[in-house]
């Protein structure tokens with residue numbers, strides 16, 4: 001509903017304009033004093049202000065000025081007496097929309113008002129379109145505004161509706177698991193189970209037992225039979241993470257399930273059929289693994305029905321600050337730190353950095369910065385070494401190791417992990433237990449800290 005403010009001390013003039021506009025379906029507020037008009041501008045929004053140039057307490061120019069200040073979206077039409085045209089022209093230079101000289105026909109004024117209303121509509125439409133272009137998308141927890149991610153999400157939406165096997169590719173930390181989630185929860189199977197398993201977290205025999213299940217007595221310790229993940233995912237989806245780590249023996253078994261939709265439990269004699277949609281992921285270049293003879297070509301083609309490749313964060317810089325701001329809000333709330341911000345130099349550093357660990361690395365950088373920040377603004381000193389090279393400032397330019405906290409923490413973590421692995425004689429599950437972390441976390445840390453798996 002368009003709103004118009006009329007400021008004129010002549011009651012007859014005011015009432016006739018007001019009635020004519022109300023008849024056009026516009027909302028009209030009227031006042032005889034300039035200051036009352038200015039108060040109204042402070043309190044609510046208007047699309048148009050029609051004011052007499054000469055008012056008892058102030059003048060139309062003051063109303064125009066107040067309008068620029070308090071209601072910049074409103075257009076101003078001045079009513080002038082014959083002889084004050086110069087002032088009216090001055091007012092137009094100051095940003096008035098138009099003026100009309102007394103005496104005038106109501107039709108002339110209505111025409112002017114109609115033009116203003118059309119202009120306001122266009123302006124509003126334009127604003128809405130701009131907002132739409134700027135809108136930040138959020139699809140199942142995936143935040144983005146880059147073109148590249150928008151096209152990934154389009155593929156995800158298309159493929160989710162089908163039952164096709166999906167292979168999610170992308171560097172570590174690019175959001176592969178998030179994509180797998182989105183596919184399942186936007187598919188027809190969304191009410192069915194969504195089961196996940198990472199090939200990297202388990203040694204071969206355990207992985208086999210986990211995937212296909214086993215019968216009682218299949219191996220020492222198997223006092224009871226157990227369903228595998230394929231059985232658990234029946235009617236739903238199975239997310240096979242780190243598929244590039246599968247051993248040849250398991251690759252063969254997996255191929256059989258994909259081809260025949262059936263398998264045997266370990267130590268079992270009965271063939272089990274399942275209806276499972278496979279979503280798999282790897283950070284490896286599977287094609288290269290096939291060429292190198294590490295991954296079966298037939299399995300590769302079975303899995304690679306619909307590939308979805310996630311671009312690394314450095315190739316979607318449009319998303320960097322959007323994500324950083326989002327994580328900042330999240331972690332500052334979690335840490336009870338209130339509203340926080342990034343300094344301009346931090347933002348610049350964020351945009352320049354290459355993020356080898358992608359979004360997961362950005363998450364860690366922001367979380368750490370929130371903890372370290374002394375005030376409500378994150379500064380360069382709160383960023384890790386890699387972003388904010390401290391070699392010069394902290395190590396006296398000697399080029400040696402700097403005494404940066406994150407470097408020290410990483411060093412310490414590495415030492416603990418190596419010690420646990422040695423104590424566990426290479427058994428990763430025991431080492432994880434000793435460290436009090438999951439095997440997946442251990443595996444991730446080994447990768448991030450470049451601890452060679454034993």
Ligand SMILES: Nc1ncnc2c1ncn2[C@@H]1O[C@H](COP(=O)(O)OP(=O)(O)OP(=O)(O)O)[C@@H](O)[C@H]1O
Nearest residue numbers: 141142143171172173174175176177178283359360
């Ligand atoms: N578009 C996004 N919006 C918000 N958060 C994201 C987005 N993409 C990834 N993340 C977050 O980044 C982190 C890493 O994502 P995810 O675990 O899905 O990556 P990944 O590719 O599976 O990594 P890895 O190869 O190391 O297993 C998670 O905390 C995830 O929530």
Ligand SMILES: [Mg+2]
Nearest residue numbers: 173176177241
């Ligand atoms: Mg993952």
